[in-house]
Amino acid sequence: MDDYLSKPLKSDALRWKLEQWIKPTKSAGTQRGLPAVGDGTSSARPLNGEHVTVNQDRHLAVDLSVLTGLREFQQPGQPDFITELIDLFLNDAASLLKLLHAAVSGNDVDELRRVAHRLKGSSSNIGAVRMATLTEKLEEKGLAQEDAEALRVKLENEFARVSETLKAERREPQG
């Protein structure tokens, strides 16, 4: 390994680091509205917000400012990028929740931590802040079976709320 960046990944840091190693094949960036490195206008936009802290409303299932940030990556004339990300998340999270259920039932702490870690990252990236907090607890504590089961049920309920919120954010002709 020649170099590294730690998460949460910031687009400024990534771009600066990349350009030290490899130049783009095509010069696309600035023409598409992305600021050049070091011009000070794109500070701290999270690409992978492992620690989402900007949740104004504690009762909100999804921090919508995270979705707003992701909308910046929309390309003109392309299918709605947020809708694609929402669908990726919903499918992924549903699979991970099944794995989590199996891990808790089987009292498999290693698997529980592995899956919780994946789900934590995934939840943070889409702005599902309470899901991220719940999965973080599961990952860090690797709880006793009954505690883990209680948290897992909370997580399932929270996922239902998150799904509802996210589905409302999809921008695609229904049906």
Added chain:
Amino acid sequence: MNILIAEDDPVSRRVLEETLINWGYEVIVALDGKEAWEMLQREDAPSLAILDIICRK
């Protein structure tokens, strides 16, 4: 000249891919470490790889 992304979280992977394409890079994607390793062995291996350090397999 292209970049390999190995990342098991689909949302991160997709955002990273879109970002790099926007910046003018050519991107190939691996879903896990094993797939990434195979891509790096190829004759036309990418010039740079972005790996999620706790990506499984």
